Amino acid sequence: MQLAKRLETLSTNVFADMDRAKNHARAIGKEIIDLSLGSSDLPASPHVINAIEQSLHDAKTHGYLLFHGTKTFREAVQEWYSNRFGITVDPETEILPLIGSQEGTAHLPLAVLNPGDFALLLDPGYPSHYGGVHLAGGQMYTMPLLAENDFLPVFEEIPTLVLKQAKMMVLSYPHNPTSAIAPLSFFQKAVSFCREHQIVLVHDFPYCDIYFQENNPPASIFQADPQKEISIEFFTFSKSYNMGGFRIGFAIGNAQLIRALKQIKAVVDFNQYRGILNGAIAALQGSQESVKQTVETYKKRRDAFINALHSIGWQVPTPKATMYVWAKLPEPWTHNSVEFCTQLVAATGVAVSPGSGFGKCGEGYVRFALVQDPEVLELAVEKIASFI
Template sequence: MSEVFHRIRRLPPYVFAHIDPIKAKARAEGVDIIDLGMGNPDMPTPEHIVSKLQETVKDPRTHRYSTSRGIPGLRKAQASYYGRRFGVKLNPDTQVVATLGSKEGFANMASAITAPGDVVLVPNPTYPIHSFGFIMSGGVVRSMPAEPGEDFMRALDRGVRHSIPKPIALVLNYPANPTAYTADLDFYAEVVKYCKQHDIFILSDLAYSEIYFDEKDPPPSILQIPGAMDISVEFTSMSKTYSMPGWRVGFAVGNERLIAALARVKSYLDYGAFTPIQVAAVAALNGSDDVIEEVRKVYKHRRDVMVESFGRSGWDIPVPKATMFAWAPIPAQFAHLGSLEFAKLLVQETGVAVAPGVGFGEYGDQYIRLAFVENEQRIRQAARNIKKLLGTKGDQSNIVPLAAATK
């Protein structure tokens, strides 16, 4: 009876589990932690959305059970959003399901379609639920390149030809968490064509569709590709777009068969989000895009401040085209530590918390994810703190990882 449960054995500690105790200890000792680790938006939810929640919650009829698929008005609002933004027509009754955030929707979709031993092609590095949703369901994950392009297509072909059994699904995530890679319609068209030829479902995570920094090049939806609806489902979230992370509102849209499977699983697990939250989400989707543009503007400014200030401190940060993250190579003198030990060192020596790249897959171990969740002053302070570490430590080749030093 002392053995670890089977599914738990397959799950490593979550990405922040190693860093959080160090942050907590430092805070208890009075250290001011500048937390660039978790992608937890710090901007307030727009007032008109909060007001709609307050208005609706006063009606006691809204306190009863809701519906696991989402109230009709919310599904219609999401279908309208897809029509405006992508030119994609959706039937809100059969092609849209409201989820408790995109993470829950993705995990339940994996549960709905995966049999033990099924093979799924997943980017590496990527957001953990993309892999572990299938692993928890008994599936087998085969890693794909995270960056779209010719290498991706070659890996896709190898993955299909050399996997037994043949993969049932391919996961895409653009704009990507954590790498901030973006994809265009030409890439999507190539992927859709290949997956249709080989009867492979596509699960597209589009949670960062509105957090982009080139106004002339907004991220597309894979559902814009003719025929994609036959094999694809796309997941979106209101968490970042409207600064509503704690509200837990997301969507799955697309292929009717896949949406029906997800809805059936959800019908056994939940009654949907609290109705006033769903009504407020309708107000958000049907409201002005000005609030989205303001959120985008803030993240762009913070991105620019981080790239500039960290660069002057000696840490060159690649400029992301989208998302609320920078995906930064570990500075050369610390590269031998790996991402987890370097992240620990940053907290201990500088008071700056980051997400170690290895938490997103083994191919992320030479990178750190930095989130734009602190204001300009705090980002500049983080850069100053890091400059002291980079400038005073000199050659770090003789530093060994903390874990190794304690063995």
């Protein structure tokens, strides 16, 4: 059977590759400590689960759910966002429910790019940003994120010929995998740059709550583009509310971009089960204490893990946000992160993500996900020490 050529580029990705390596390690008897996937091990809040549970007993929630049936959810999003960032949002034209933010970032290129158009992407960056552009037939120009630039792209380095064909730029801060935070001044520069070159500005914002400096919250793109002239922003309940398996998120942004994404979505799927939206409403409108507890948990894990790495002589910076540690590999592994990760899990059972899986500029790094308790993280470092 001959399948579409577009699948060739999608034959591998960092998470699938590590899944195979983990299964091989299990097969040879290793007990896995999995730090490779940013899937929270923490539970959703009881009031969220209760809202979903109550919905199950209501037969009216069991049918298809179309856009107009999501009004209550969109109004809850509007209230949450306006209270959080002080920006007015129209729930009818500027908010779209999504099956996780990854759905939105992967589908948006179909609405924005014609074949051959360029998308400006972060390198390293999240794999679905690349995959969506490829499926849309777009070209990718990767903007290097280097430690000496605080893992922020340098717009002045983008070639003129690329800019002439560029239709969208994708940013994501706090950043996965580097854990970098972008200041508001950077977003203001990005908005000005994209406005000048008539480029749609996309901001993937899953870690808006996962930051460790209380007086320095991450900025929304609309604090730099309050009229929503050129921008769209994606949110998810996976990180803040530990609802990754429920697959619920939303987009906020320019009404034309929301309408275009809605057209793509209408071809692909209906919305989630209404009970999941009810749970998401409860998350937004209920106590935010669970979010604070989640952040505190990741902070304790971060500190325990960083201290353990430092104790074995692996010096890595302390992340200011996200649930990850981005670590430069020691010799002799600085040019082969995949080999390091596959050999590490085979030898010790500790699974981490190779930096090269997030882009060419990720080579020489690995990403640790802080999805285990501190004592397990410390055990993982002991095993890593024996390996290196």
